[in-house]
Amino acid sequence: MRKVICILLVLLSFMWPGQAAASGFKMNIQVMRQDDGTxxxxxxxxxxxxxxxxxxxxxAKPVSGSHTATTTLIAPDIINGMFLIKIQ
Known part of the structure; x- marks a missing residue:
């Protein structure tokens, strides 16, 4: 497992050239878990x-959330005994 993580970090360092860092290129990925399980x-x-x-x-689709056009909702559900994944 450590080898895989080290290889991924080395590959990431190769994919992140110095020109992109010098030009102010900013990319961020955030993952958060909310109180309702979302x-x-x-x-x-x-x-x-x-x-x-x-x-x-x-x-259940949240009513009070401030979802914009850039938000993709994935909701698992069971209808008539079949497992469905709804993508909105």
Missing amino acids: TCGELWYNDKVVWRLSILTDG
Whole structure:
């Protein structure tokens, strides 16, 4: 497992050239778990949200959340005994 992590870190250092770091290229990935069990992930590029992914714990879509057009909702649900994954 350590070898795989070390290889990934070395490959990441090769993919991140000095020119990109010098030009102020900013990329950030955030993953957070909320109190209701929802897992949210965000991809930031130059201090702007490019894509937001919310994985819900059940089929209920949150009402009070401030979901924008860049938010993709994934909701697992069981209908008629079949497991479904709803992507909105």
